[in-house]
Amino acid sequence: MRKTLPGLIALAAASTLALTACSSDRVDNPATDSTTGSTASGTELCIPEGSTIGVSLPQKTSENWVLAEQLFNDGLTAAGFEPIVQFGNSGVTEQQNQIDAMVEAGAKVIVVGAIDGSQLGTQLEAAKATGATVIAYDRLVKNTEAVDAYIAFDNYQVGVLQGTALLEGLAERVGDGPYNIELIAGSSDDANAMPFFEGAMSILQPKIDDGTLTVVSGQTTFEQVATQGWKAENAQKRMDTVLSGFYAGDVALDGILSPNDTLARAALVAVAQAGKVTPVITGQDSEVESVKSIVAGEQYSTIYKDTRELVAQTIASIVELQNCGEIPINDTEQYDNGVKIVPAFLLTPKIVTQANAAEVYANDDTLGPLTAG
Numbered sequence: 600m601r602k603t604l605p606g607l608i609a610l611a612a613a614s615t616l617a618l619t620a621c622s623s624d625r626v627d628n629p630a631t632d633s634t635t636g637s638t639a640s641g642t643e644l645c646i647p648e649g650s651t652i653g654v655s656l657p658q659k660t661s662e663n664w665v666l667a668e669q670l671f672n673d674g675l676t677a678a679g680f681e682p683i684v685q686f687g688n689s690g691v692t693e694q695q696n697q698i699d700a701m702v703e704a705g706a707k708v709i710v711v712g713a714i715d716g717s718q719l720g721t722q723l724e725a726a727k728a729t730g731a732t733v734i735a736y737d738r739l740v741k742n743t744e745a746v747d748a749y750i751a752f753d754n755y756q757v758g759v760l761q762g763t764a765l766l767e768g769l770a771e772r773v774g775d776g777p778y779n780i781e782l783i784a785g786s787s788d789d790a791n792a793m794p795f796f797e798g799a800m801s802i803l804q805p806k807i808d809d810g811t812l813t814v815v816s817g818q819t820t821f822e823q824v825a826t827q828g829w830k831a832e833n834a835q836k837r838m839d840t841v842l843s844g845f846y847a848g849d850v851a852l853d854g855i856l857s858p859n860d861t862l863a864r865a866a867l868v869a870v871a872q873a874g875k876v877t878p879v880i881t882g883q884d885s886e887v888e889s890v891k892s893i894v895a896g897e898q899y900s901t902i903y904k905d906t907r908e909l910v911a912q913t914i915a916s917i918v919e920l921q922n923c924g925e926i927p928i929n930d931t932e933q934y935d936n937g938v939k940i941v942p943a944f945l946l947t948p949k950i951v952t953q954a955n956a957a958e959v960y961a962n963d964d965t966l967g968p969l970t971a972g
């Protein structure tokens with residue numbers, strides 16, 4: 600079935616587990632406290648047709664964010680809303696100002712992919728004060744009550760899949776251990792970076808402890824391996840330093856844990872420039888260049904988080920709110936944002952390697968031909 604956005608929205612609306620009406624699980628929907636009109640067919644509406652919906656996106660640090668912008672604009676317009684979709688390209692202050700402007704414009708729902716999930720409390724509290732609903736998209740919003748739900752792929756599970764793939768790739772491509780590896784994490788201001796890292800280390804740490812894996816540089820803490828701003832040049836620079844400092848001569852670098860594709864490709868540049876053979880390296884986001892690299896047998900794995908499904912789930916949740924319903928939730932335990940457990944709807948990420956790439960992407964025409972080159 601070719602996945603079109605309207606089709607995915609309808610599927611998300613039909614197949615999600617709606618939250619029970621139980622007060623302890625109910626996601627606040629101030630709009631349902633009073634109906635604000637109805638459709639021509641008389642359906643009660645809690646969010647009027649044509650209402651403004653704000654979508655505040657972080658920065659274009661990977662292709663999934665670029666795709667999300669287009670999908671939100673198209674999907675919200677098709678659903679009869681007035682979208683304001685903006686990137687905080689120049690950083691946190693710009694994103695704060697954009698959210699303030701969305702509130703000023705009367706947005707009934709604010710969807711936010713935070714650059715820094717801990718620095719939006721003031722803006723989102725102002726949004727809640729107007730009766731708007733706040734949905735954290737892909738990345739959790741932290742240290743504030745002013746977030747009603749979190750819609751994302753299970754990002755701890757992303758890390759578990761990455762750690763598992765690294766071990767499998769080492770066995771498959773290097774043979775028996777022990778192995779030399781290095782670790783890379785995402786940007787420390789991205790609320791996802793720690794769950795990615797913790798998920799992976801839940802798999803890798805026992806193997807470090809038993810001597811199967813050695814992190815030759817000794818850089819094993821999140822703070823030591825985080826990559827500010829998800830910038831490729833920061834990852835490449837750190838790998839250059841690690842390679843020149845710890846991998847002189849014929850010391851092999853067998854594997855690298857990379858949290859996403861952009862940083863994986865940057866690390867591979869550093870490895871090639873150091874004259875080392877391609878290590879087993881993980882990634883995330885199914886970026887076009889990385890999928891081609893995986894099909895060609897270079898990068899070992901990526902993660903498929905179908906942005907169309909994530910956007911569709913978010914828009915279907917907004918349609919639920921418009922119809923005086925509640926945001927569908929399937930997890931009420933995992934995501935503690937520092938002041939509350941944020942009710943979440945978690946989608947399932949998929950690991951992709953050369954063995955299953957063609958099958959996984961069979962219905963995704965956003966990638967184009969999968970052949971290398």
Ligand code: GAL
Pocket residue numbers: 659660661663664737738785789791792829859883884904
């Ligand atoms: C994360 C997101 C990843 C990747 C990364 C860098 O928050 O979940 O899929 O896009 O940002 O952009």
